Amino acid sequence: MHDVSPAPSPAGARGPHQALLGLGWDDAWSAAFARHLAALDDAHLARGPAVGRVCRADLRASDVLLPTAHGLEVVSTEWAPSLRAAATHDPTALPAAGDWVVVSARTRARTEHQLDVVLPRRTTVVRAQVGGTSHGQVLAANADVAAVVEGMVPDLDPARVERLLALAWSSGAQPVVVLTKADLAPHPEALVREVRGLAPGVEVLAVATTRDEGLGPLRGHLADGATIALLGASGVGKSTLLNALVAPGGGGPMATRALGAENKGRHTTVTRELHPGPAGGAVLDTPGLRTIGLDAGTRLEAVFPEVDELARRCRFGDCEHRTEPGCAVLAAVEAGDLPGRRLESWRKLGREQAYQAMRTDRRLAAEHRARWKAVAQQQRRSPKRR
Ligand SMILES: Nc1nc2c(ncn2[C@@H]2O[C@H](COP(=O)(O)OP(=O)(O)OP(=O)(O)O)[C@@H](O)[C@H]2O)c(=O)[nH]1
Numbered sequence: 001m002h003d004v005s006p007a008p009s010p011a012g013a014r015g016p017h018q019a020l021l022g023l024g025w026d027d028a029w030s031a032a033f034a035r036h037l038a039a040l041d042d043a044h045l046a047r048g049p050a051v052g053r054v055c056r057a058d059l060r061a062s063d064v065l066l067p068t069a070h071g072l073e074v075v076s077t078e079w080a081p082s083l084r085a086a087a088t089h090d091p092t093a094l095p096a097a098g099d100w101v102v103v104s105a106r107t108r109a110r111t112e113h114q115l116d117v118v119l120p121r122r123t124t125v126v127r128a129q130v131g132g133t134s135h136g137q138v139l140a141a142n143a144d145v146a147a148v149v150e151g152m153v154p155d156l157d158p159a160r161v162e163r164l165l166a167l168a169w170s171s172g173a174q175p176v177v178v179l180t181k182a183d184l185a186p187h188p189e190a191l192v193r194e195v196r197g198l199a200p201g202v203e204v205l206a207v208a209t210t211r212d213e214g215l216g217p218l219r220g221h222l223a224d225g226a227t228i229a230l231l232g233a234s235g236v237g238k239s240t241l242l243n244a245l246v247a248p249g250g251g252g253p254m255a256t257r258a259l260g261a262e263n264k265g266r267h268t269t270v271t272r273e274l275h276p277g278p279a280g281g282a283v284l285d286t287p288g289l290r291t292i293g294l295d296a297g298t299r300l301e302a303v304f305p306e307v308d309e310l311a312r313r314c315r316f317g318d319c320e321h322r323t324e325p326g327c328a329v330l331a332a333v334e335a336g337d338l339p340g341r342r343l344e345s346w347r348k349l350g351r352e353q354a355y356q357a358m359r360t361d362r363r364l365a366a367e368h369r370a371r372w373k374a375v376a377q378q379q380r381r382s383p384k385r386r
């Protein structure tokens, strides 16, 4: 049914592939796809491998936006056995919303599709899993902008913004903070100022989404072809923002959460979904994050650059900024230059990250031992002649 077409090339793109370009397809992706094609045998090539982008991922299958003669179409795909096998070792290898993937026909009639491979990700928003595995969970793949969304009302939570910023910085995407519900806050400017203080080097936007106010910069990113991932707690207004950005004028794709206690959680988003922007780019909505565990690779120095800077001036190189003499960090708190709350956040996130790093190290060590054991067994079974 779908005319599964060959590699789209940005240079000579026409027709169906124009749609992929709007989603952020470029020469580098094109090259990655070409490398994949070069490694395929004839039988596989005959199944018409084509490129698409995952718009919804759940526990067994993925929906993929594929270019067809009619523009982008959503097709449901099943994961190739090799993908499933890889995922038993590392669940982050499974397709996530935002991934660029290669899809081929499963049947001769080309009515069923298989997702063969995930092209190597450029950016990954990943959070640590609570309990169980020490592998992270991919919330968004290939986002260019990681938007930390927080509501100005009922209660802006600075520590939560810092935690999400850690996630955003570590993803490799450009972080931005979006403070929603500015129309409901008595003093929105004061809140913006407060958040600018805890997000050095990050653009902080105030928006009133339901009035379509303050959305210009985000629309600018979309028009540039960027993918914006929305990260934040439940109810802060991510889906409302998605709707305003991808369907200005109403009728957006995502049901939003109704206000009021009796409707609480009714339209809480449960899947990670990517939607194309009206004139390019894409917005990736995520479910409200209740627990945001930091992954082992989290870059805290990007979130707390001023603490890092101060720490360099402590008397002792291994200063933990607790009781040590000559501690520049404690001196700054004392002098009122560094909020005590900020230092507390830095400590808390640092502890978490260290714990996660330790879990990851243990897993890697165990995997390493298992591999060597297998190699040793193999060698015993087929001893080489010397
Ligand atoms: N007044 C006002 N209300 C807003 C704004 N943004 C969102 N809301 C309202 O806030 C409520 C929650 O919005 P959602 O977009 O569903 O929140 P969400 O972040 O997607 O929530 P989850 O899907 O549970 O993660 C809805 O009733 C929105 O209408 C805003 O800027 N101003």
Ligand SMILES: [Mg+2]
Residues within 6 Å of the ligand: 238, 239, 240, 255, 256, 257, 267, 268, 269, 285, 286, 287, 288
């Ligand atoms: Mg939502």
Ligand SMILES: [Zn+2]
Residues within 6 Å of the ligand: 311, 314, 315, 319, 320, 321, 322, 324, 326, 327, 328, 329, 330
């Ligand atoms: Zn110190």
